[in-house]
Amino acid sequence: MDAILLPIYIPIATALLVLFVPKKVRGVREAVVLAGTLANLIVAVSLFKSDLSYSIPWAGFGAFEFNLRLYHYSAFTIGAAAAFGFLISLYTCVFALNKSYSKYFYVYFLASLSFLNGAALSSNLLAVLFFWEALLMTQFGMIALGGKSAFKTATKAFIIVGLSDLCMMIGMAIYGHIAGTFNIGTNAISLAGFGGLAFTFLIIGAIAKSGSMPFHSWIPDAAIDAPLPFMAIFPGALEKILGIYFLARISLDMFKLDLNSWASYMLMTIGAITIIFAVMMALVQKDYKKLLSYHAISQIGYMVLGIGTLVPVGIIGGIFHMINNAMYKSCLFLTGGAVERGAGTTNLEKLGGIGKRMPVTFICFIVTALSISGVPPFNGFFSKELVYDGALERGRIFYLAAVIGSFFTAASFLKLGHAAFLGKLDKRNDKVREAPAAMLVPMVIIAGACILFGVYNALPIKFLIQPILGPGRLEGHDYSGFPANTMLVIISVVVLIGAVLNHIYGVKKTGKGISAVDHIHYAPVLGWIYSRAEKGYFDPYNIGYSAIDLLSVAAAWTDKAIDWVYNSFIVTVTDQASAAIRGMHNGSYKLYILWSLGAAALIVIFLIRAI
């Protein structure tokens, strides 16, 4: 068997195995899951640096081929996914030990890993589509495991992602038509004419998978309903890895993009809007997990913005930010899970002061919160600086949006940390204990990696990311080390100091950590917008739903017309045709002979006339 197939086979085989493991023996299932994800990790790491391809032509006609290719970028992607997959399965094995959903969660989770590896390895759009849609199903399954109310959220996610996948499918069809092949990277097309449409549709699929605005609104709902490990691994890490991977492949390998093309501005605008609006929503959340989920949306903005700049520094920043974000965001969700397990709630009103009780969790939180806020020398700082650099090169407005986003990110994490871990310990939380070691290990490893990737950022940038662009695009630059533009660093630091001052001001005014941003929340115009946003007025899904009322009336009429065509018109016509044909078969062999001879005569005449 080809080695390239292993990352697809191992997780799915483990998933099937989990289905058949008897539940009576405790721990066997968890052992199988861990072994499977570990094997996947080992294979993914050992495949790094190799260049393999695999191809099955489907029946030999048309452009339908099943092609896989493992090269630097896809190996990097599946390696990152495998690392997170292993760490989070370690965490989940403890977190979900006695939960009723654990068995099917493992099955869906492992299947998702397999499909994700498949999607990342595919070098043919149809194969991508196959794995991509399979992920949609496992995503639905994992959210729906959360219980009754989760089913509604799962449906919401399914509709949003499913519709955007449909767009992607159309985009693929147009692309295949123009390029003459469904293979990625063999024939880059321009944006002219329908190429632009193909680009837009493909982009919709990629950014919707990663959870960018306006395809984000299921994520905060899922944060409340879905099992927590799902949030840590999917919206937190894997969906971003895959979405951004595909976004980069579209922009780099499939289209010839100019710096000044509208496509670049479209991407940067989507990125900037996502940063600002999602972080504004995150700022005012009063629930640990929900706050994180809005950041999961907001951070994707930096990546889309970075790749949308189309300049090397921005692209490297975007991809670097993707891997950084996957690290600190999944770790943050894991701390959320530890808090939930310890205190029984993630509502910030009921938390407070548990930092002393959960020191390791708190330290991990601090490290990752500093990373996401972009404090030097943590990893988030370096990737953000690269994105800033790229954004500034393309337009001040995009840079401004990114910096404002940073300000609010820092402010909201100051609030979150203050409200959850500092302050007075509530009596209800008197018995809170630190999480068990199996949950802490993944958190500590990831937090440690956040520091490593920051302090020694040449490792990820030089070794992992710059080879993706290749020497041709880099033109001899090296983006590792301390940011080149000192001015930007100074501005960033000033912004961070501003966020701290803002926090101190807010706490002084109200006296509580949780209300540190109330002066922004209830500011004149913002308060009005916030109250509507919280009611879901701006959720594209809800807007779509109300528009559907109108549509449904029109659809009902169309439906009636179509019903008439199918139920009356076609049936009548067919019945009469059938009766007519039956009438002609009256059983007389003389008639049958006449038919045959008549037709034979006509055929012979036709053949002779056709010379």
Add this chain to the structure above:
Amino acid sequence: MPSLMILIPLFGIIALNLIFAGSVKMRRWAFVFALALFVLQIAVAVFYHPAFRNNSLERIDSFFRMAFFIDHLTFIMFICIGLVSIASLFVARYTMPDESGRFKFTNLLILASLGMSGIVMVKDIFSLYVFMEITAVASFLLIAYPKTIESLEGSFKYLILSSVATVLMLSSIGLLLLVSGSTSFTEIAAGIDGSRGSAFVLLAIGLFICGLFIKGGLVPFHGWLPDAYMAAPAPVSILLAGIVTKAAGIYTMIRIVTTLFPYNQAVNSVIMLIGTISIFVGAIAAIGQDNFKRMLAYSSISQVGYIILGLGAGTGLGIAGAVFHLFNHSVFKSLLFVNSAVVEKETGTCSMNEMGGISQKMPVTGTTSVIAFLSTCGMPPLSGFWSKLIIVVALWQAGHHVYSALAVIASVITLAYFLSMQRRVFFGKLKAGLENIKDADRGVLGVSIILAAVIVGVGVFFPFVYTTLISPVKEILIR
């Protein structure tokens, strides 16, 4: 050595009558004998036994005044013939209680299959005609076997229309003999090539094709077919629908068109037109039928239309699709006729309005019927989907976009009449009076399950089947 494929059954029939005909007890062994014969035929074909290589046994071959040859197409046809004959044999054991009657049936069945084996191996046009007549005569007798008014009428109609076909083909053979001075395929092909555009040759071609249209039961040459299929006893219907009309009409057409005049556009357009008419008339007529077997007969007409539509595309892919669909059709239509035989035997009627809900009593028959008709409609991933897909793709690539679209549309009609059949016969509430029916005996159920497994297996392992079985068929056009 291919001549053994004829000689063994031939001496088998003689042996059967000399040894086994004596006592009733011995006659029971006729079933086993025939079964062994057909299994041997499939096994030899599948495992590429030396008997299948084209080396000759001079002494035995000198017995024949004709030459045989084997290629990939023949190989597929051998499998079809063997499979359908086995199905027919098992159903005969199940539906014909009379020992001595069944003995006669078995003899005729071996004779018919011998004729078909000959058809698919010969390489001159007159021997082809001879084997066709052997098959046809055996079929006349088989249809008339119950000696009821209907069966005699069905047999008579087949006889009359076949005679018309015989006249057409014999005249054509005469004309071709005049042109080329020989009856062998290669020399006729050379002769036709030499006198391109002569009205004389075109007349011969037209007459021969029309004869084959009658044999294959294509609209408007199909008048005999529904009556014959309906009137014939169940095992004979399986044989006729599954293989006889396909070997005598369709296989021959594929062979003749590809070897004698492969690049005649006018012939191809006639074939495509007749194919499309057959698809639609057959499907629409099937919708309105009440008799289960008659509905299946019209469905056969419609499916045969698909086969020759693929042939008419004139490309290698189209011919591969046609042969593939021929194979698939043999399997799923035999299965449907097996199901209908079980239903007829148990309920005592063929009228679909008097049935209902019998799937509860016949789980295997009900389920295999679903698989068979879904495959007929071209539902992925069953076998019928792939063959129809190849035909549609081949038509599209050859530039016949309208035919390609029509072929897809007709699938919907196919689905419509089969869904209606399934609902009326197998699903729903059990009709009063049918409480005591049961499923068929083990042999027939085994056959149903094997045929259903072939449908699913060919569909699921399509890439393998395509490369090993179907794609090499394209070579017959190149040669």
